[in-house]
Amino acid sequence: MPRLLNLMLFFLLFIPTMIVAADTGLNETQSKPLIMGIVSTKPQKAIRRSEPFIEYLAKEMAPFGYTHGEVLVTDDLEEMADLLSSGKVHLTTSTVYAALMLEQLTDVNFAGLRWKKNARQYHSMFFSSNQSGIKNLSDLKGKTIAFEKHTSSSGFFFPANYLISEGYQLQKMQSLNQQPDSDKVGYLFASQALNNSDELNMAIWTYHQKLDASVFSNLNWSDPNDAPNAVKDGLTVIAQTPSYPRGLMLVSSKVNSIQLDVLKQAMYQAHSTGEGKSSLDRFQKTTKIEAIDTEFSQFIDQSRDQLPQIMQLAN
Numbered sequence: 001m002p003r004l005l006n007l008m009l010f011f012l013l014f015i016p017t018m019i020v021a022a023d024t025g026l027n028e029t030q031s032k033p034l035i036m037g038i039v040s041t042k043p044q045k046a047i048r049r050s051e052p053f054i055e056y057l058a059k060e061m062a063p064f065g066y067t068h069g070e071v072l073v074t075d076d077l078e079e080m081a082d083l084l085s086s087g088k089v090h091l092t093t094s095t096v097y098a099a100l101m102l103e104q105l106t107d108v109n110f111a112g113l114r115w116k117k118n119a120r121q122y123h124s125m126f127f128s129s130n131q132s133g134i135k136n137l138s139d140l141k142g143k144t145i146a147f148e149k150h151t152s153s154s155g156f157f158f159p160a161n162y163l164i165s166e167g168y169q170l171q172k173m174q175s176l177n178q179q180p181d182s183d184k185v186g187y188l189f190a191s192q193a194l195n196n197s198d199e200l201n202m203a204i205w206t207y208h209q210k211l212d213a214s215v216f217s218n219l220n221w222s223d224p225n226d227a228p229n230a231v232k233d234g235l236t237v238i239a240q241t242p243s244y245p246r247g248l249m250l251v252s253s254k255v256n257s258i259q260l261d262v263l264k265q266a267m268y269q270a271h272s273t274g275e276g277k278s279s280l281d282r283f284q285k286t287t288k289i290e291a292i293d294t295e296f297s298q299f300i301d302q303s304r305d306q307l308p309q310i311m312q313l314a315n
Helices: 002-030 043-060 077-086 096-105 153-165 199-207 257-272 274-282 294-314
Strands: 033-039 068-074 091-094 108-116 124-129 144-147 170-172 185-189 213-217 235-240 248-252 286-290
Touching: 033 043, 033 077, 043 068, 043 257, 043 274, 068 077, 077 096, 077 248, 091 096, 096 108, 096 153, 096 248, 096 294, 108 257, 124 153, 124 199, 144 153, 144 199, 153 170, 153 185, 153 213, 153 294, 199 213, 199 235, 248 257, 257 274, 257 286, 274 286
Parallel strands: 033 068, 033 091, 144 185, 144 213, 170 185
Antiparallel strands: 091 248, 108 248, 108 286, 124 213, 124 235
């Protein structure tokens, strides 16, 4: 009888523990999120926009055990690099400039070209006042151009890259009152001169010749909220850069090659399904994602070579 009692106590004490452990292991197996990282200062908006698309991709990746999608937001590029390096984030999206800076910090795969708001590509446009006498890039020598901000692809990286590739020497100005050397193009960032350094104010200040010249993307130039017709009528486009990818999709090197291929195909085919197309539209009006072609690969390679020099200009 004592032996039977001991056996009963054994089962009462240990069997519940075994069940909890089994349940815990089962839950861990069942919960395997596919995680998209977003660099943004507005986390709630970023999550709301991105969640449907990563949920869609997670369903496509279900054969690998992924159960759902999640969005992780940080406002710091270095932190995003750490998350990609550790595999805590599987994929992210960025412009060319940010993508190349991430690549400096961690191994990433350039996995797709993202059409955003129906735009596959975009470029930067240099402009000045009709009354300034500045008609082309050579007229910028001894003058100062305003870049948007040091983190902007179209407002800094593309145009600075283009000026250097065309043989111009850039000289950083500390204020609008400073003059560059006569054989150099001065530059500063709009925030050094404007309290509100958005595209509209850059256009207006250039129109009034408070800035010698400015530069931003053709998409901003076409947007009446950024460049109203009444202002554009008094401005002259003096040059434009080659076109670059509108956006890129990057995948962590921790994602193995088999999963990477499946993830790429899921992204490339998303626009052809009802659910995928709807999730892309929520994803900041993404039209589709496609493979990066040879032409854009070459642009990215050229930009990679120029990156160290451009980063020095940003400091």
